[in-house]
Amino acid sequence: AQSVTQLDSQVPVFEEAPVELRCNYSSSVSVYLFWYVQYPNQGLQLLLKYLSGSTLVESINGFEAEFNKSQTSFHLRKPSVHISDTAEYFCAVSLPIYNQGGKLIFGQGTELSVKP
Amino acid sequence: KAGVTQTPRYLIKTRGQQVTLSCSPISGHRSVSWYQQTPGQGLQFLFEYFSETQRNKGNFPGRFSGRQFSNSRSEMNVSTLELGDSALYLCASSLGRGLLRGEAFFGQGTRLTVV
Numbered sequence: 001a002q003s004v005t006q007l008d009s010q011v012p013v014f015e016e017a018p019v020e021l022r023c024n025y026s027s028s029v030s031v032y033l034f035w036y037v038q039y040p041n042q043g044l045q046l047l048l049k050y051l052s053g054s055t056l057v058e059s060i061n062g063f064e065a066e067f068n069k070s071q072t073s074f075h076l077r078k079p080s081v082h083i084s085d086t087a088e089y090f091c092a093v094s095l096p097i098y099n100q101g102g103k104l105i106f107g108q109g110t111e112l113s114v115k116p
Numbered sequence: 117k118a119g120v121t122q123t124p125r126y127l128i129k130t131r132g133q134q135v136t137l138s139c140s141p142i143s144g145h146r147s148v149s150w151y152q153q154t155p156g157q158g159l160q161f162l163f164e165y166f167s168e169t170q171r172n173k174g175n176f177p178g179r180f181s182g183r184q185f186s187n188s189r190s191e192m193n194v195s196t197l198e199l200g201d202s203a204l205y206l207c208a209s210s211l212g213r214g215l216l217r218g219e220a221f222f223g224q225g226t227r228l229t230v231v
């Protein structure tokens with residue numbers, strides 16, 4: 001079975017500071033990895049994903065995540081955060097198997113709070 | 117194009133009642149998945165539908181059921197509601213089977229409160 005652990009439930013940070021949200025996963029088979037963001041009273045939006053290829057993936061709004069197979073991690077980073085980045089962030093995995101790919105397994109979420 | 121539409125956005129029900137939630141996927145998307153989000157359990161997979169057939173199911177009791185129509189719209193039903201069913205129910209649509217066929221797009225959710 002697969003599981004996802006987000007190591008920090010809350011991360012407070014000042015505006016323009018760097019931030020890292022940590023995610024570790026457990027799986028006996030290869031997985032696809034995702035980061036989703038959820039703003040208050042909203043659904044989930046895909047931030048970035050790793051399916052294969054380059055282990056460093058980037059989003060259009062400055063976030064990046066690096067897949068580390070040996071450490072089974074997929075940490076999310078941003079060099080300089082904005083107030084508007086305040087939200088809850090979820091790490092998720094899915095299996096690259098046709099009959100399981102529709103199921104996302106989520107971590108418990110990390111609340112990022114950016115203070116002025 | 118329009119995103120994933122979930123109706124209603126908010127719902128208050130009494131214990132023992134049943135409820136039906138609706139999800140209209142993005143046009144052209146054929147796969148619909150449902151998730152339950154609670155503060156204690158986080159986001160948990162309920163089930164996935166594709167071509168009107170349930171393809172995958174999470175660990176929820178039989179009170180939770182769903183279906184998908186020929187136009188890919190999906191409904192989720194919860195019977196004999198319990199207080200613990202209070203949650204945000206999220207629907208996600210994607211082009212086809214598995215996330216290889218494109219990312220999953222989520223609706224804004226239906227907030228169900230059971231009193």
